[in-house]
Amino acid sequence: MNNRLTVRKIVIAGVLGAISILLGVTRLGFIPVPTAAGNATIMHIPAVIGGILEGWGVGLVIGLIFGVSSFLNATVPLFKDPLVAIIPRLFIGVAAYFTYVGLKRFNQLLAVGLAGFIGSLTNTVLVLLVAVLRGYLSSGVALTIAVTNGIPEAVVSVIVTVAVVGVWKRIGSGRQTSKVSRGVEGEKLDHRRAGD
Amino acid sequence: MSASPLIEVKDLYFSYRTHGETFPVLRGITLRVNRGEHVAVIGHNGSGKSTLAKHLNGLLLPDEGAVWVQGLDTREKKHLREIRRRVGMVFQHPDNQLVATIVEEDVAFGLENLSVPPEEMADRVTDALRAVGMEDFRKRPPHHLSGGQKQRVAIGGILAMRPDCLVLDEATSMLDSFGRKEILQVVRRLHGEGIAVVSVTHHMSEAAEADRVIVLEKGRIALEGTPREVFREREQLSRLRLDVPEAGRIASRVHAGHPGFPDDLYRREELVEAVERFTCGKVEVNHG
Amino acid sequence: MREPFLTIRNLSHTYMKGTPLEHVALREVSLEAGRGECLAIIGHTGSGKSTLIQHLNGLLLPQSGEVTVDGLHLSGPKPDVKALRRKVGLVFQNPEDQIFEKLVGDDVAYGPFKMGYPLQEVRERVRWAMELVGISFDEYKDRPTFALSGGQKRKVALAGVLALKPDLLVLDEPTAGLDPYSRNELLNRIRELNRKEKMTVLFVTHNMEEVATLADRVCVMAEGRVAAEGTPREIFGDTRLLAEHQLGPPEAVEILHALHRRGHPVNPGAYLTEEAAGEILSLIRERE
Amino acid sequence: MASAFELTRNMTIGQYIPTDSAVHRFDPRFKLVAFGVLVLAIAFCNTYVGNLFALAFCLALFPLIRIPVGYGVSGIKPAVPFIIIIALLQFFFSGSIAPGGTLHFEYGVIRITGDSIRLVIVSAMRFVEVIFLSSVLTFSTSTTDLTRGMECLLSPLEKVKFPVHAFALVLTIAIRFVPTFAMEMEKLMKAQASRGAEFGSGEWWRIIRRTKDMFPLIIPLFNLALTRAEDLILAMESRGYVPGEERSVYTRYRSKGADWGLLGISLALAAVILWLP
Secondary structure, eight states, X not given: OOOOOOHHHHHHHHHHHHHHHHHHHSGGGEEOOSSTTSSEEOTTHHHXXXXXXXXXXXXXXXXXXXXXXXXXXXXXGGGGSHHHHTGGGHHHHHHHHHHHHHHTTTOHHHHHHHHHXXXXXXXXXXXXXXXXXXXXXXXXXXXXXXXXXXXXXXXXXXXXXXXXXHHHHTOOOSOSSOGGGTTOXXXXXXXXXXXX | OOSSOSEEEEEEEEEEEETTXXXXXXXXXXXXXXXXXXXXXXXXXXXXXXXXXXXXXXXXXXXXXXXXXXXXXXXXXXXHHHHHHHEEEEOSOGXXXXXXXXXXXXXXXXXXXXXXXXXXXXXXXXXXXXXXXXXXXXXXXXXXXXXXXXXXXXXXXXXXXXXXXXXXXXXXXXSOHHHHXXXXXXXXXXXXTTOEEEEXXXXXXXXXTSSEEEEXXXXXXXXXXXXXXXXXXXXXXXXXXXXXXXXXXHHHHHHHHSTTSOSOOOSHHHHHHHHHHHHHHHHHHHHO | OOOOSEEEEEEEEEETTXXXXXEEEEEEEEEEEOTTOEEEEEEOTTSXXXXXXXXXXXXXXXXXXEEEETTEEOSSSSOOXXXXXXXXXXXXXXXXXXXXXXXXHHHHHHHHHHTTOOHHHHHHHHHHHHHHTTOOHHHXXXXXXXXXXXXXXXXXXXXXXXXXXXXXXXXXXXXXXXXHHHHHHHHHHHHHHHHTSOOEEEEEESOHHXXXXXXXXXXXXXXXXXXXXXXXXXXXXXXXXXXXTTOOOOHHHHHHHHHHHTTOOOOTXXXXXXXXXXXXXXXXXXXX | OGGGGOHHHHOOSSOOOXXXXXXXXXXXXXXXXXXXXXXXXXXXXXXXXXXXXXXXXXHHHHHHTTOOHXXXXXXXXXXXXXXXXXXXXXXXXXXXXXXXXXXXXXXXXEEXXXXXHHHHHHHHHHHHHHHHHHHHHHHHSOHHHHHHHHHHHHGGGGGGTOOHHHHHHHHHHHHXXXXXXXXXXXXXXXXXXXXXXXXXXXXXXXHXXXXXXXXXXXXXXXHHHHHHHHHHHHHHHHTTXXXXXXXXXXXXXXXXXXXXXXXXXXXXXXXXXXHOO
8 A cells, every 4th residue: 555645545534533523422432341431432443444444644644533532522531631632542543554454465354353453452552551651540550441441342343343344345254145044945045255 | 619629528438447357337438518518418327427427527537538628638647637627527415525614615625726816716705606596605514504505515616616517417316306406597507607517317307408418328329419309219218218308208198199289399398388389379360 | 983093193393402402393293194095295304304204113202292103102101112113114315324234135134133033034024025125035135235236225225124014114205316217116116015015105205206106195394384285186286385385396297387377277286197198188179 | 212313413523602702713723822832731730739720710711702601611520420530549549650748548559648649639620621721722613713723733744745734634524524424323323223223232241242233333334434435535536636736725814913912821821830839
């Protein structure tokens, strides 16, 4: 992927940035799974997806939008500190991009999944790191949050990233027959490989 | 009219490529659009009409053949901005073509791209908004507007660039009948002021208002001529899964019951006039 | 006396009550629909149509007034929304946007699975629904959804709602944005659902051609009120009503209205092509 | 439950309230700089007096932008539980970070020192101050002005090949599409609910299952956004946009004396905050 500025990059960064803001200002950005916070956020996923689809620059800009909007909308005091809210978020999409590019020649889907995982962990780890450096949290608390919050969130991120990018890039995966086809006997199933 | 055409398309071939497969879409299109002319392009889904429209201002470039806008070849990158200024395009989805967060900024977007000096921009934005009847909405955000109003803003953004030709790529298909009327009125007026219009449409009544109709089928021109010449070919049209305007259907039924009545009327006004002629004419005879 | 299938009495709804952004969407609306009827609701954006239909599926609950669907009252303190959603299928505008499964069969099966039916039952429902909208179950169930055309996607989305086997089907702008061919096909399918499967159909539309082909009865809404109600013939025949609410009637009606304005004694409510032609013929013959 | 779907109407992106106060009319570039200066000063202020002073003038800003203080203060309501939780965490566990001052209490990892108590109070105050400040900024400046203002401020970076304009355009597009996507999202939620969807049900420990429950919303939302992006790309190209090329700018800001005054005052305030004992 070359790093020339294109209209496509600008627009994709814009619409994914919009989703990131939207997820932040509504409660849709949270999936109720067990974490220390009571739910996992998916607000960083647009940055991951932007990084995978259009490169690290786009990932970085979406991360910036996510950071600024989480700074402006923060109800958690931690994120009312611009250093905590913004700086770590810049690296989400960048990390996702390099993970994806590094692994995509082995297996597209694996690369996308791991990009989702690494992108999400980048968010957790860097936010907590800056929070500790800025003196909001002790390292013990940070480590606990990293494990209890970061891991489930990264799992959620993998699932969502794979689903969205899989559909968009038409990377074939999993079942090629629908659930209603199962157990249907004597029927020839029409297998049409998705994508490649 | 026979002088240099506004747009000239010659032997245009184009294929889409996705996932290693090639789908030919346009296969040898040759046409001209003259200054101030209104051309309608019709054809069912997949006939290639939108793809053709996107060639007219260099959004897509021909695989073979060429497209010239007033002599400028769309394949030459240095001409692209000038070509796009001369040939403006309005798309189908009203929501997906406005860029800015307030109406006036959106209208100015194209001017900014042309590096128009700021002092001049304000006037051109005002003029364009007035031309599409949206001056009262100048400071509004786009999501407060109806579909028809958004399309008018989109047209305004193009008018501000002072184009020679307006390409409408199914610009009314997402609108309700009211919104459609708004747009058609604006377009009719612009055409009256000398701007050429190319409208890609599903609405046969819109096509009936054009100077010339081009029917596409599988990437080739299947029929071309005045609305009357084209809509007369009923069998071929129905084979292409295309309709005749309702006015035309009514006229032919009247013709069937009363052979003296013309069966090749396609505009509402034409039909109404003809009925007037038939009834009033007789009235005069009766009195005389 | 037989109870009507759907009864709405004095229904009012205000958005964001008690805030500066308060907005009254429905004012004392009363409406009835008999079992097996096809009712069209027309009116402008902001006339309250979509607020009204959301009450039919429990997405909004009555703030005041009553809604009863097939004996199920929705005005009580704890209405059975789940039971209601089995009775009423709601198809939103551009329903193809809501498709999310990779394979057609899975997407259509989503609703029935959520309702907790066993696999066998789900499969039968999916087959039934897909065949109803004209998409072969065997051929399409394992196709990827992204490979479908716009018209097919809309049918799949419709099948996804039909698979719940609703007694009442509510559609918001069912054919908006479709090409004429897909539009006609979809309208025919909906008509079959209504006539053959005896499904009660209620649809919101801006498109008067749609009203003309489908509806038994029309309800015109304006500013949150029911402004008029009647058969399509009565509504289209009312020149003043159409002008007042800026409803663009079918082209045939517009032609007849134009003749009517010029003093010809035609019935402007004759909205079918043959009827309109008949009106004109008798006009011409009368003068002979 | 009915109101669960009313997304668009409750959404606050850009909380601009056009009361047309003097602050509203300041040049957005200067407002942004003043905001930045003050936020930074607050972020580095560790004293009680400094923070009390900052809190006082933040509150005083609300009458200045003609918005009732009560309304402005209500903005921190949703944050209160978090402030308390964080304060408690810091109270018990931050002794190791701020070991200075008298040691009041120690038991295992729990260590309460004079400094840690100050840290708790000061960071809660800082938080409240920044909330007030950003409310004042967003109440008095439209998102369009904010974006344009930022673009102007960053424009010197064009010289080092940083694509400032493209960045501003990304922001504009993002802001432009938030309400559109919110409406689409509302429609999606309703449509899927009609098909029997329930979001976030099932056993709490089944992460995969609960995530997949959100698919009917998330996947169409991303698809919609990416599909719309394709259209928008064409529309922008067709209007002659070429990234990185010379363009002119429609909205121009001209600084007035008052704007420089604003900057001066905020610098003075920042100095006071930092130098107070």
